[in-house]
Amino acid sequence: DAGVIQSPRHEVTEMGQEVTLRCKPISGHNSLFWYRQTMMRGLELLIYFNNNVPIDDSGMPEDRFSAKMPNASFSTLKIQPSEPRDSAVYFCAVSGTYTDTQYFGPGTRLTVL
Amino acid sequence: DQQVKQNSPSLSVQEGRISILNCDYTNSMFDYFLWYKKYPAEGPTFLISISSIKDKNEDGRFTVFLNKSAKHLSLHIVPSQPGDSAVYFCAASLSNSGYALNFGKGTSLLVTP
Numbered sequence: 001d002a003g004v005i006q007s008p009r010h011e012v013t014e015m016g017q018e019v020t021l022r023c024k025p026i027s028g029h030n031s032l033f034w035y036r037q038t039m040m041r042g043l044e045l046l047i048y049f050n051n052n053v054p055i056d057d058s059g060m061p062e063d064r065f066s067a068k069m070p071n072a073s074f075s076t077l078k079i080q081p082s083e084p085r086d087s088a089v090y091f092c093a094v095s096g097t098y099t100d101t102q103y104f105g106p107g108t109r110l111t112v113l
Numbered sequence: 114d115q116q117v118k119q120n121s122p123s124l125s126v127q128e129g130r131i132s133i134l135n136c137d138y139t140n141s142m143f144d145y146f147l148w149y150k151k152y153p154a155e156g157p158t159f160l161i162s163i164s165s166i167k168d169k170n171e172d173g174r175f176t177v178f179l180n181k182s183a184k185h186l187s188l189h190i191v192p193s194q195p196g197d198s199a200v201y202f203c204a205a206s207l208s209n210s211g212y213a214l215n216f217g218k219g220t221s222l223l224v225t226p
Contacts, residue, residue, distance in 0.1 A: 042218035091156055104156030
């Protein structure tokens with residue numbers, strides 16, 4: 001995971017608050033993925049970008065979730081308003097353009113009270 | 114809805130013996146398969162992969178076998194070492210969907226001395 005920085009590592013917030021998760025690939029990658037891990041559903045894809053353009057956001061659970069990638073070195077995942085069922089670990093992963101191997105960040109553990 | 118399944122939540126193996134982790138998938142269109150290893154509080158780490166045009170790929174102590182007719186793959190670790198204790202995720206992807214990963218729920222491997 002040395003190639004991807006995620007912040008914050010832990011976030012505790014109250015229901016209804018806005019939450020912003022951040023991802024910074026250290027080296028150049030063309031594709032960026034956001035995943036969520038929960039006990040019930042395991043690791044599931046939320047959205048992915050290629051060359052900063054969102055390609056597939058069908059995994060985003062609701063309109064409360066949004067993601068942006070303003071440049072190749074930064075992406076955000078925003079939840080507004082947050083709900084307790086959003087509590088999970090959120091991972092960012094990167095890969096070269098349409099290549100198979102993805103490299104994951106350490107994740108952000110989100111707890112919504 | 115889960116297209117990739119790991120039916121064994123946990124596995125315990127003695128050091129030096131072989132560990133065999135299994136994975137089944139339902140979507141016959143998947144053309145790339147990967148195994149990731151995950152330690153607590155870290156992101157998944159890529160371990161080994163295999164293309165659907167092959168039936169075996171080996172990398173040191175790790176070998177992945179693919180049986181397309183059975184829609185089954187397995188990861189063999191031999192010899193197993195205590196440091197291999199982790200959660201192992203099987204993942205499958207479609208090359209024409211940007212290689213977004215579909216994950217199994219993981220198998221927790223414990224290698225005892």
